[in-house]
Amino acid sequence: MDDVKSIVSAIKKGEVKPIYFLMGEEPYFIDKISDYIEDHLLQEEEKGFNQMVLYGRDVTIDDIVGNAKRYPMMAERQVIIVKEAQDLSRSIEQLTSYAENPQPTTVLVVNYKYKKLDKRKKLHKAIAKSGVIYDNKRLYDNQVVDWIQKEMHSRGFQISPKAAQMLLEFLGNELGKIDNELRKLQLIVPKGTTITPELIEENIGISKDFNNFELRKAIGMKDSLKAHRIINYFSQNEKDNPMVVTVALLFSFFSQLQQYHALADQSKGNVAKVLKVNPYFVSDYVSAAKNYNMKKVSSIISFLREADVKGKGVGAANVPQGDLLKELLVKIMR
Secondary structure (H helix, E strand, O other), X not given: OHHHHHHHHHHHOOOOOOEEEEEEOOHHHHHHHHHHHHXXXXXXXXXXXXXXXXXXXXXXXXXHHHHHOOOOOOOOOEEEEEEOHHHHOOOHHHHHHHHHOOOOOEEEEEEEEOOOOOOXXXXXXXXXXXXXXXXXXXXXXXXXXXXXXXXXXXXXXXXXXHHHHHHHHHHOOOXXXXXXXXXXXXXXXXXXXXXXXXXXXXXXXXXXXXXXXXXXXXXXXXXXXXXXXXXXXXXXXXXXXOHHHHXXXXXXXXXXXXXXXXXXXXXXXXXXXXXXXXXXXXHHHHHHHHHOOHHHHHHHHHHHHHHHHHHOOOOOOXXXXXXXXXXXXXXXXX
16 A cells, blocks of 8 residues: 555656556555546546557557557647556567657556566566556455555544454455445445444444354354354355355464464564454454363364365255354364
C-alpha cells in the first residue's frame, strides 16, 4: 500500500513516467494505480481524443505500440491503458523495443495481473530504466485485518478487530471483494461510525455468533457447548459455511498454536510478530495453549488433515459435511 501511495504522490507532483507496468498477485492495488491515472491524469475535455483503454485479449503488442507512438491532440500527453495484459504473456517481451525508447508524450499503463516479468530479461530492465514497475504480493491474513482497519480509518470510520476478522474469514483475502462490502457499509452508516460485528451481521449477512472465528475461539477455550452449536448451524447452512474453509482455518490456528508452544519468548509483541496475527488476538492463543499441550496439538493437526481428505470425498463418500465436522469436533475436544 505504501508503494501505491508513493506512485500516486509522485504523479500528483507532476513526476509522470512514460510507462507504468503494474504486476503481481493482488489485483486490487493494480486497479488502484490504474484507476487513478485513468481518472486524474487528463482533463475531462482531453480524454475523448487522448485516452484509450485496450484489453489484452483483443490486441497485439503491435497494436499497443502503434497507439502509444501517436501524438496527443490538443493536449500535453495521451494515456494508453492496457487492462488484462496478462493475456499477452506469451508475447509481452516484444514490448522491449518500445520500452527502450518510449514516446515521451505518451503514458502507457500495463495491468499485468497475477503474473510477473522475468527480472533477468530485457523488458524488465528497460521499463525499470524508463518507467515504473510496481510489483506486489497478496497480503497475509493478519495484514488484511490491519489493511481493513487502516482503510476504514482513512474513510472516516472505525472497525473493531473482530468485525474485520469476520470479513476476512467470510470473504477471504481478496481485497476487491472486501472493498465492495466496505463501500456498501459506507452508504448505510454515517461517517464516524464504528463498524461492529452486529453491523456486519445486519448489513452483510455474516452471523456474529455462528462463524469460523467464534468456532475457533470456542474450541480454543474448550467451550464444547458453544462449539457444537456453531457446528450444528454450519450443518444447516453448508452453502455459506463450506467444510473446506472451516478445516483450513482450524488447521492454520492449530499450526500457529504449535508454533506458540515452541516460542521461548511468549510476550504479546513477539507472539503477534512470529505468528503473524493482530495483537488483539494473541489472548486466544494463550488460552488455547493452556487447554491443548504440544502433544495434543500434534494429534489435532493429524485429525484435521484426515478431515480435509474426507471432506473432499476420499474414504467418506456421501457422508454429509456436517457429520464429518461433528466427528472432527469430538476428536479435537476429547
